[in-house]
Each structure stands twice: as C-alpha cells, then as structure tokens.
Amino acid sequence: MRLSNFAPYFSGAMLIIIGVYGMVKSYREWKNHDEPVRRLALTLMISFGLFGLVGGIAVFLTILLNPELWVLEAIVITAGYLLLANESLSILEKLRKPEGRHERKKVECSLPVAGIVRSREEAITLLKAIDIYANLPLLIVGREHPEEWERRTGMEPDEYIWLTRVEHEKAISPSGLHVLSGKIINFLKGNPGAIVYIEGIEYMLFYSDFKAVAKFLFSIRDVAMMEDAHVLILANEDTLTQEQMAILKKEFEEIDVEKVLEKLMGPALFGAFSTGKRRGLNARPKSPEERSGTGEKEAEEAETLRREEKAKKRG
Incomplete structure (x- = not known):
C-alpha cells in the first residue's frame, strides 16, 4: 500500500489527539479562572471537540463508510471555527473598557496612596x-x-x-x-x-x-x-x-x-452629615413612624445641601 493511502488515517488520528489534548487543557483553564476567561475556556473546549474529536471521527467515517460523508466533516469543522471566532470576538468586545466608565473625577478627597x-x-x-x-x-x-x-x-x-x-x-x-x-x-x-x-x-x-x-x-x-x-x-x-x-x-x-x-463632601454637606451622626449617637430610640418621617426629612435636607454645594463649585 502506498504511503499516500495512510495520509487520511494519519490526519484523522492527529485531529482526534489534538482535540482530546485541547479539551483537557481547556477544562483545566475553565476550572481555574473566573468570567469572562472561564467562558472563553468553555468555548475552546467545545471547539476542540468539534474540530478535533468529532472532526477526526468524521475523517475515519468518510474513509471507511462513504466518501460522500466529507460533507459531515466540513460542517463539523466549519461549525467549530465559527463558534470559536464568534465567541472570541464577543469576549474581546466585552473586555474592552467602555469610554467614560470609571472615569476618575477630579475630587479633593485627601486620600493617600x-x-x-x-x-x-x-x-x-x-x-x-x-x-x-x-x-x-x-x-x-x-x-x-x-x-x-x-x-x-x-x-x-x-x-x-x-x-x-x-x-x-x-x-x-x-x-x-x-x-x-x-x-x-x-x-x-x-x-x-x-x-x-x-x-x-x-x-x-x-x-x-x-x-x-x-x-x-x-x-x-x-x-x-x-x-x-x-x-x-x-x-x-x-x-x-x-x-x-x-x-x-x-x-x-x-x-x-x-x-x-x-x-470629599464639602463643608456644608459634611457639617450636616457630622451633626446627623452625633444626633444618632445621643438621641433616644424612635418609633418606626418617627424614624420614617425623620429619614425622609434628612434625605431631603442632604439632597438640598448637595445641590447647593455643587452650585457653589460651578460658580
């Protein structure tokens, strides 16, 4: 038998070996990472299964049973490629930092390194x-x-x-x-x-x-x-x-x-905040009705002070 006759068998065996190896490595990475790397590892595991394991089996089926089964081989390999490409691009897009997200504001908070x-x-x-x-x-x-x-x-x-x-x-x-x-x-x-x-x-x-x-x-x-x-x-x-x-x-x-x-908060808002803390420490316990009304009032006062402080800074 000529050497060329062994080529399909060799390629099918190599596909299966690469597929199994890739699936094992991807599974280990899937276990050791968080999202989104975990999701990418899962996609790789599935793709190696389609590319290698199923693709290699399809090669042997094509050789042994029916040459027309090459269509199955083409479908499996194409599906694995499309899945890997689509998922990789999707994750890369999610990893890209959106413009303006967590943009650092210029605030004087006196916070040390x-x-x-x-x-x-x-x-x-x-x-x-x-x-x-x-x-x-x-x-x-x-x-x-x-x-x-x-x-x-x-x-x-x-x-x-x-x-x-x-x-x-x-x-x-x-x-x-x-x-x-x-x-x-x-x-x-x-x-x-x-x-x-x-x-x-x-x-x-x-x-x-x-x-x-x-x-x-x-x-x-x-x-x-x-x-x-x-x-x-x-x-x-x-x-x-x-x-x-x-x-x-x-x-x-x-x-x-x-x-x-x-x-960070500005003198006016911090003064209200500090006073509120002292009152909370010294005041008698309040009923649920009193707490609810007081909380709404303090929230309104704090919001007003906050708007005033922002207006001063803009001025």
Whole structure:
C-alpha cells in the first residue's frame, strides 16, 4: 500500500489527539479562572471537540463508510471555527473598557496612596462616601461571604475577593498571597485610579509570617502608586503588635476619616452629615413612624445641601 493511502488515517488520528489534548487543557483553564476567561475556556473546549474529536471521527467515517460523508466533516469543522471566532470576538468586545466608565473625577478627597483605617465602621463610611461622590472602581478583600458583605454594607463593589479556604468562585485562600497579589495587581492595572480595601490581615497571619504579609502589602502599595490608585487596609493594635503596626505605618499613612470626608463632601454637606451622626449617637430610640418621617426629612435636607454645594463649585 502506498504511503499516500495512510495520509487520511494519519490526519484523522492527529485531529482526534489534538482535540482530546485541547479539551483537557481547556477544562483545566475553565476550572481555574473566573468570567469572562472561564467562558472563553468553555468555548475552546467545545471547539476542540468539534474540530478535533468529532472532526477526526468524521475523517475515519468518510474513509471507511462513504466518501460522500466529507460533507459531515466540513460542517463539523466549519461549525467549530465559527463558534470559536464568534465567541472570541464577543469576549474581546466585552473586555474592552467602555469610554467614560470609571472615569476618575477630579475630587479633593485627601486620600493617600496607601492608608490605614483603624475601625471597620470608619472604613465602610469612607468607602460609601467615595462611592457616591467620586465613583471610583472598588475592589474589596474581605472575610465575609460576598452576599453577606453587600447585605451588611449596602455596597456592591466592582470586584470582591473572599478571603477563605472554602471552595467558591470568588474565594482565595489566605495562604495564597501570590495568587491574591496577582488578582489585585491585575485589577489596579485595569482600573487606574481604583481603590483596594483589604481586611483580614490577622487571618493571613495564621498561614504566613508577618514578613511575608508585609511584603505582600508593600508590593500592592507600589503598584497603586504607579497606577495613581489607593490601597486601604484595616489594621489596629487589637489584632497586631505595636512593632508590626510601626512597620506598617512606615509605608501606610493613618487616615483621618473625618478630614477626608470633609474634603470629599464639602463643608456644608459634611457639617450636616457630622451633626446627623452625633444626633444618632445621643438621641433616644424612635418609633418606626418617627424614624420614617425623620429619614425622609434628612434625605431631603442632604439632597438640598448637595445641590447647593455643587452650585457653589460651578460658580
């Protein structure tokens, strides 16, 4: 038998081998990535199945059964090509950053590149104000389940990383500082001017020594500086030693939350906000009817002050 007679068999076998190999590799990538890479990996897996596995089988059927089955082979290979091309173009379009999305506003918020917040309550207050008045991209690294975070804070960040050893699509293990670092750096590079807020430093210290955790934080700080972004960490002497806090304070500035809020919101609106906070601390408990009426009134007053402040800035 001439060598040319083996060519169809060889091409069919190679298609099947390439198809199986590609499907296995695509499946591994599908398991290890989030959207939209996960979706692209699934498309590749299906395309390798059509191109290689089914296409190779179609070659053997054409040789052994009926030469006219080449039509089936052509249909399968064309379908795989069209699926891969269409999905790749679609995902590339979605990955393209829309014009104006998360465009950084010129606001004077006095927020340092790297800052320490001493309490979670202050951190949430600050993040909410920045979300409303500056609208900057936000990445949260927290110890709570993503849905619990949104429920408790009323905030929906652009990206949330759940610091846990539990298997979850948004989870990263506290022992995987290199994985966490890569995820944060990619976010910073893709969203110049963004804010990264990190909780759970004490949890990381269960799995890594302080030197490793500090190096991780300092590397994030350096990238934030290059990307004109901000990194905020929750840290205090209740969870860290004085020596550890002293090391962090050399690279991270302790934030005066009220000062930042005043710069961000403007004196008039911040004055109303600050007064409202003091009243909330000292006032007697109110009935549901009183709370409802007061809340509407305060909301109207805040909106009025906000419009006045914007008018002053434009003037």
